[in-house]
Amino acid sequence: MAAVLQLSQVTKAYGALRALDGIDISLPDNAYISLLGPSGSGKTILLRVIAGFEAPDSGSILFKGERVEAVPPHRRNIGFVFQNFALFPHLSVARNIAFGLENRELNPITDSAVVRAKVKDIVALVGLTGLEDRGVAQISGGQRQRVALARTLITEPSLVLLDEPLGALDANLRTRMRAELRAIRERCGVTFLHVTGSETEALAMGDTVLVLDRGRIAQADDADTVYNRPRSAAVARFLNCYNLFEGQLSKDDFVSPVGKFPLQGQQADARGQPAYAIRYDRISIRPLVASVTAEEVRIEGTFIADEYSGAAINSFFSLDDGRVIEVESHLSQAAPQACVPHGRYALVWKRQNALVYA
Amino acid sequence: MAMTAATAEAASADRSAKKMPDRTFWLLAPGVIWMVLFLVVPILMMVYVSFWTQTTFAITPTLTIKSWVTFFSSDTYLSALWTTIRIWLIVLAATLIVGYPAALFVGLFVRNKTLQTVLLVLCVIPFWTSFLIRVLAWRPMLGKEGAINLILQGVGLINKPIEVLLFSELSVIIGMTQIYCVFMVGPIAFMMGRIDQSVIEAAQDLGAGFWRIFRTIILPLSMPGVVVGAIFVSVMVLGEFATSAALSGRKVNLLGNIIVTQVGSLKWAFAAVAGVILTILMGIVVAALLRVVDLRKEL
Missing domain, CATH: 3.40.50.300 (P-loop containing nucleotide triphosphate hydrolases)
Structure with missing residues (x-):
């Protein structure tokens, strides 16, 4: 062309x-x-x-x-x-x-x-x-x-x-x-x-x-x-569908202020600020006691509120350092777990779904 | 409970409906009373007086059309009418020619709002001096030994002073154009300022050059300003007497000057005739100008 x-x-x-x-x-x-x-x-x-x-x-x-x-x-x-x-x-x-x-x-x-x-x-x-x-x-x-x-x-x-x-x-x-x-x-x-x-x-x-x-x-x-596959953390931010964590890459982990995220063979794109991105709809909400498999990453957060948008529910959790994480649960896949206000939940995603920028 | 609320609401709506004409009356009353007392009644009075009988030293309320006949059979009065119309048209054209480009520049080409305001204020600064000083200041400027003649002679462009500059129709036109130009610039610059810059850019993007854009977009969109400015200038120039008295050496007689002299010699009936004619003339001019643009739609 x-x-x-x-x-x-x-x-x-x-x-x-x-x-x-x-x-x-x-x-x-x-x-x-x-x-x-x-x-x-x-x-x-x-x-x-x-x-x-x-x-x-x-x-x-x-x-x-x-x-x-x-x-x-x-x-x-x-x-x-x-x-x-x-x-x-x-x-x-x-x-x-x-x-x-x-x-x-x-x-x-x-x-x-x-x-x-x-x-x-x-x-x-x-x-x-x-x-x-x-x-x-x-x-x-x-x-x-x-x-x-x-x-x-x-x-x-x-x-x-x-x-x-x-x-x-x-x-x-x-x-x-x-x-x-x-x-x-x-x-x-x-x-x-x-x-x-x-x-x-x-x-x-x-x-x-x-x-x-x-x-x-x-x-x-x-x-x-x-x-x-947004090419930089900035692009991921504009897309308005990624949770972003700043931090440093160290060998097999991404070290963020809320903990270490183990990686699984991700190619770190070397552009701009180091960051770790996980899409809203790649995260699942589980009770604190639920088990986690080897290829999953788990953090804990306190439920703040949710927003119903018809096909999905967007839930907001605050992490221990005050940052807010958004999780999108599609209602067509499963009935969402009803979260209790101020309750603590495990937020889990597969390692391979995260994007890493370094 | 809901029932009472609804009734109360209906009652209050009823009350406000009943109050409405009341409020309208009180809001309009001061203006209407003022205009009736000091505009409508005097105009009717003027028309009435123009039919009174005028003798050399007295005026009696016996109705006659003698003053009207005298006015229309006298060369002096008729030529004053024509001079008024001629000077009005020339000054109107001159203020437009001088004022429109200035307004175009201030309203459209100066993008900075502060600078725009500063420039418009500069236009108004001459008004901080009194009317008489502004008019009389033209004498040392235009006179035989005035600034313009001295400079032109000094540069060597002319040998003899140009006499027509002062105490002529030209000096009246120069003076009036200077004084009334700002009334043309203001409304036009205001309309120019309201033209959305992106509208002009859109015309440019569609391939039109500057003069095309001026003719098809800027000129029509600034017309309401031209009409308002023309009304301002017309009403003021048609009623003028001071500039022509001060700058023409009494050679140029406008209807305004006629009124002043007639009132000065207590010829109220003649003055009233000239006044009625001037009022009708202004009415026709304003009505004609309003025909050009529907101001209610534009403003």
């Missing part, structure tokens, strides 16, 4: 803060890429640099094989869908969508019949038929999202950047728009770079998931790999 966009060693600093610290990415043609990063990781700045609203301090940006750092945004033909949609408040839905075709500097379309036909097609594609003459203040959030998308897609960009496109929608609509965004992208055959702070969204949407950590790409893999 040809790369539509290639960034190498892109850096951008604001005073002492290195917002982008040597970004290297290569986005394939015709793919859905999601970019996961916590707030402050530089994800919006990265998008703005790609679109041309900010100039990088150093590094190169190749778009369709050509360097574009010096090209102003209106000549790049990279689509940008803003988080707040940024619709033109004084124009109707149809006028908003037609804006790019009629007003672009390169090769504007002056034949209003052609514009009307294209608007009609794209309106049908994003499912806005019948709303063309409404003002943009008279439509719902999800519809506004579609207008923003249609307005960008109609100019046929090779790359569309979406800045937290679902952030402004309510939860119900967000799930529906996820599937729809993917479907629309497939029909257009362009590359979407979807920036989000939500790990579920990033994993659900992306063919490839990029994880941004403090101005650097911490991981670029498919969703399954990112979820099951």
Whole structure:
């Protein structure tokens, strides 16, 4: 697959803060890429640099094989869908969508019949038929999202950047728009770079998931790999499904403040801070007296509270040093053990399920 | 128990509904009374007085249209009306030409909110001096031996002082534009400040260059500011008399100057006619400007 966009060693600093610290990415043609990063990781700045609203301090940006750092945004033909949609408040839905075709500097379309036909097609594609003459203040959030998308897609960009496109929608609509965004992208055959702070969204949407950590790409893999084998403790933390212990690796054990965790042939990835990670749903809760097999790790914790989320229960335990451990029990597997408040329980997991970073 | 609560609630809802018109009345009364006493009644009075009989030294409440006939058959009064309209249009255009780019800069290109406020305050600083001083300060500036002529002569651009600078229609226009420009800048800069930066970036991203964006996005979104500014400037310029008196050497007579002289010589009926005409003119101008943009929708 040809790369539509290639960034190498892109850096951008604001005073002492290195917002982008040597970004290297290569986005394939015709793919859905999601970019996961916590707030402050530089994800919006990265998008703005790609679109041309900010100039990088150093590094190169190749778009369709050509360097574009010096090209102003209106000549790049990279689509940008803003988080707040940024619709033109004084124009109707149809006028908003037609804006790019009629007003672009390169090769504007002056034949209003052609514009009307294209608007009609794209309106049908994003499912806005019948709303063309409404003002943009008279439509719902999800519809506004579609207008923003249609307005960008109609100019046929090779790359569309979406800045937290679902952030402004309510939860119900967000799930529906996820599937729809993917479907629309497939029909257009362009590359979407979807920036989000939500790990579920990033994993659900992306063919490839990029994880941004403090101005650097911490991981670029498919969703399954990112979820099951995060490449650093930082990535594991963003995924919001790992309990992390700091500590030191010593021969066959990982020494953490809450005790030694024996290892079983794990390859310790040598990136960033040493850490030991165990996924919420890999831990089982047992009575203190229950026995433990040889390949299992056991610690003790005091039950604090639990949270019911339909398919699973998330229980919280405090360890002796005050840290809180989260355990996710899927209700489809077994009836969960009812925990007594302030009761002490054994938390057990298989050695091989832990990830170790050193 | 639940029953009592429900009844109590219904009763209180009933009470508040009954109280509603009461509250509306008391909230509106001061404003309405004030406006009726000091705006509506005087305007009606003015219209009424314009039909009184005016003799050289006295005015009697005998109804006649003589003052109106005199006004519309007198070259002096009619030319004052045309001068008023002409100067108003020129000053309106001048404040717009000077004010719009300034407002565009302050409201849109200055991203720093503090700097924005500082710049807007700078626009208002001239208002810390009195109106008369601001007007009269133009004399040493524009006069035959004034700053502008001295500098131009000193640089060698001209040999003779430009006389048209002071005591002419031009000096009145220069003075008024300077004084009223800020009333144009303020509302436009306010509307510019409300334009979401990302809307402009979106237009840019869709391929539009600056002038396209200006014409299709910035100009329409700032129109309410232009209309409000134009209303401010129009109402003030149409009622002007001091600037023209101080800077034109009595050569430029506006309707305002006519009113001042007529009142000065106790010709109340003529003054009232000029006043009614001026009020109607302002009413037409404001109504026409409000036609341009639906302010209720925009603000």
